[in-house]
Amino acid sequence: MSLTDLIPGKRDKQPNRHRADDRIARLEKHLAAVQADNAKLLNRQMAADDYFAILIDDRNQVYDAWRHEGRKRAEAEIAAGLMQSDRDQAIADREADAAELAELRVYKANAEAVTVPPMERDTTAIEDQATGPIDVRPLWEALGPVIRVSTSGASADPGQPRAASWGVDDTQPLGTTKGVT
Known part of the structure; x- marks a missing residue:
C-alpha cells in the first residue's frame, strides 16, 4: 500500500489507461x-451567397432602372421644350397668316368693288332693285286699335282683366265665376 492509496477519493479512481485505440x-x-x-x-454559406447574389442583382436592376428613368425624363423634358417652341411658332405663323x-x-x-354710278346701274334683277325706307314704329301704332275676337272676356289690351283659366266657367262675367265641379 502506498501513501496515495490512503488519500480519500484517489483510491476509488481507476488507474489511467492510455490506450491508443480508445483515443x-x-x-x-x-x-x-x-x-x-x-x-x-x-x-448555410452557399445559401447566404445565393441570397446575397440575388439581392445584389435586384439592387443593380433598381439602379439601372433609376438611371434609365433619369435619361427618359431628360429626353421628355427636351421633347416638351421642343413641342412648346413648335407650338409657339405655329401660333405665331397662324396669327401672321390671319x-x-x-x-x-x-x-x-x-x-x-362695284363702282358703277347709280344712274348707270342695271336694277332689273330682283336683288338689285332699290328698297323703300323701313317703317319703324311701335307695333300698337302700326297695327291700329285691337279688335276683340272672343266673347270670353279675353283681350289683348293689357289694361283689361285676364281671361279665365281652364277649369273655371268663363261664361259668367268676371268676378262672379265659380270653379267647375
Whole structure:
C-alpha cells in the first residue's frame, strides 16, 4: 500500500489507461462531428451567397432602372421644350397668316368693288332693285286699335282683366265665376 492509496477519493479512481485505440475512436467521433458541422456551415454559406447574389442583382436592376428613368425624363423634358417652341411658332405663323388673309380680303374687296354710278346701274334683277325706307314704329301704332275676337272676356289690351283659366266657367262675367265641379 502506498501513501496515495490512503488519500480519500484517489483510491476509488481507476488507474489511467492510455490506450491508443480508445483515443483514436474518440478523435474519429470528434472529427465526424466537426465534419458534419463544417458541411452544415458550408450549406448555410452557399445559401447566404445565393441570397446575397440575388439581392445584389435586384439592387443593380433598381439602379439601372433609376438611371434609365433619369435619361427618359431628360429626353421628355427636351421633347416638351421642343413641342412648346413648335407650338409657339405655329401660333405665331397662324396669327401672321390671319393678318395676311385679312389684308388679302381687303385688297380683293377693293379690287372687286362695284363702282358703277347709280344712274348707270342695271336694277332689273330682283336683288338689285332699290328698297323703300323701313317703317319703324311701335307695333300698337302700326297695327291700329285691337279688335276683340272672343266673347270670353279675353283681350289683348293689357289694361283689361285676364281671361279665365281652364277649369273655371268663363261664361259668367268676371268676378262672379265659380270653379267647375
